Amino acid sequence: MTENITELLRNNGYKVTPQRLAIYEALCATKEHPKAETLFVKLQPTYPTMSLATVYKTIDILKKIGKIRVLNTGEDSFRYDADITSHHHVQCTVCGRVDDVYEAVDQKALKKIEKQTGYTITEQRVYFFGKCAKCNK
Amino acid sequence: MTENITELLRNNGYKVTPQRLAIYEALCATKEHPKAETLFVKLQPTYPTMSLATVYKTIDILKKIGKIRVLNTGEDSFRYDADITSHHHVQCTVCGRVDDVYEAVDQKALKKIEKQTGYTITEQRVYFFGKCAKCNK
DNA sequence: CTCTCTGCAAAATTTTTGCACTGCT
DNA sequence: AGCAGTGCAAAAATTTTGCAGAGAG
Numbered sequence: 001m002t003e004n005i006t007e008l009l010r011n012n013g014y015k016v017t018p019q020r021l022a023i024y025e026a027l028c029a030t031k032e033h034p035k036a037e038t039l040f041v042k043l044q045p046t047y048p049t050m051s052l053a054t055v056y057k058t059i060d061i062l063k064k065i066g067k068i069r070v071l072n073t074g075e076d077s078f079r080y081d082a083d084i085t086s087h088h089h090v091q092c093t094v095c096g097r098v099d100d101v102y103e104a105v106d107q108k109a110l111k112k113i114e115k116q117t118g119y120t121i122t123e124q125r126v127y128f129f130g131k132c133a134k135c136n137k
Numbered sequence: 138m139t140e141n142i143t144e145l146l147r148n149n150g151y152k153v154t155p156q157r158l159a160i161y162e163a164l165c166a167t168k169e170h171p172k173a174e175t176l177f178v179k180l181q182p183t184y185p186t187m188s189l190a191t192v193y194k195t196i197d198i199l200k201k202i203g204k205i206r207v208l209n210t211g212e213d214s215f216r217y218d219a220d221i222t223s224h225h226h227v228q229c230t231v232c233g234r235v236d237d238v239y240e241a242v243d244q245k246a247l248k249k250i251e252k253q254t255g256y257t258i259t260e261q262r263v264y265f266f267g268k269c270a271k272c273n274k
Numbered sequence: 275c276t277c278t279c280t281g282c283a284a285a286a287t288t289t290t291t292g293c294a295c296t297g298c299t
Numbered sequence: 300a301g302c303a304g305t306g307c308a309a310a311a312a313t314t315t316t317g318c319a320g321a322g323a324g
Contacts, residue, residue: 015298015303036289051306056289072209074262076314077288090256103250106243113240118270119227125211125264133255152278152323173314188281193314213289214313 005067012065022047023058027068027082033089033098035077073098073127088125092132101128142204149202159184160195164205164219170226170235172214210235210264225262229269238265 005024009016022043027034034042036055043050059080062068071079073091079098088101105124114121142161146153159180164171171179177192196217199205208216210228216235225238242261251258 010299013303017298017304019305049306052288053290053307054305057304070211072211074207074209074215078211090250090254090258092256093259099254099256101250101254103246103253106246109240109243113227113238113265114267116240117227117236117238118273119229119236119265119267120273121227121265121267122230123266125266127262127264128250128256128258129260129262130251130256130258136255136257147324150278154279154323156280186281189313190282190315191280194279197315 008065008067009061014061014065019047019050019054020058020061022050023055024062024067024082027062027080031100033071033079033081035075035079037077039080071098071125071127073129088127090128090130090132092135093129094131094135097132099132101126145202145204146198151198151202156184156187156191157195157198159187160192161199161204161219164199164217168237170208170216170218172212172216174214176217208235208262208264210266225265227265227267227269229272230266231268231272234269236269238263 005021006016009020014020023039026039026042032038036052036059040050040052040055043055059068062080063070066084067082069081069084071081071089073079073089075096083100086105088103089098090101091098110121110124113119142158143153146157151157160176163176163179169175173189173192173196177187177189180187180192196205199217200207203221204219206218206221208218208226210216210226212233220237223242225240226235227238228235247258247261250256
């Protein structure tokens with residue numbers, strides 16, 4: 001990591017507050033790709049005055065400075081992920097959990113798609129759906 | 138097409154109403170992957186009494202009988218597509234339009250991912266993002 | 275003629291915004 | 300001390316639901 005979250009906030013003109021650090025750390029500490037509400041509930045015990053509005057405002061900043069990614073698997077709300085390395089996601093159609101998929105992107109296919117559609121593609125998000133190991137039993 | 142929309146509705150115990158046919162036909166007639174609101178506005182002139190609730194209820198039925206797909210590119214609302222063949226989507230980050238991508242899925246990679254994650258994968262949704270030909274000029 | 279469907283309005287959800295007070299720098 | 304940030308509550312936006320009257324089978 002070349003630049004930590006504190007420096008990054010400061011360098012972008014944002015103040016460093018306990019809430020912002022707590023939200024980012026909570027996101028880093030989990031693999032469950034929580035929604036805003038989930039983060040809020042998880043932080044309530046430690047930060048009793050924390051509000052949902054602050055969670056959303058902080059998420060917005062973290063998005064802007066590129067420290068988190070937003071997922072949308074087709075649920076009614078967004079999920080967030082502090083893992084910003086190139087990876088995809090798989091969601092269990094039974095229990096709803098979301099796991100990571102580390103699989104390299106096929107660059108040849110990408111070129112073909114660019115030619116086919118006329119788009120200059122800068123990003124891709126892949127969502128797989130199926131039954132997780134636990135729900136398969 | 139082995140079974141048309143009228144038969145399919147009837148065979149699944151749903152009544153065939155002008156609203157349902159209109160919504161499905163509107164979806165078939167467009168390539169722009171509209172949201173519920175867009176469909177509603179488009180149908181207003183022809184069906185002045187059409188309500189947004191009916192659009193949502195009909196979309197729900199069409200989803201259940203497998204006649205439409207739901208897309209979510211990370212916008213605040215869902216988009217719908219009557220093209221249920223296996224294909225993916227690309228969205229322009231400038232103008233927001235959504236186009237189709239017809240590119241075969243790499244089955245080998247899929248097997249690898251199943252082994253890696255322990256999931257039995259039944260579906261995948263791929264969203265590409267970039268600048269469309271028009272916005273690239 | 276029955277029973278589902280429609281359409282209105284109200285409710286539920288998720289996310290955003292306004293504003294006085296707090297607290298980072 | 301100055302000014303952005305927090306937290307509350309209210310607003311906005313999307314989707315769902317309840318119910319009385321309309322219409323398909």
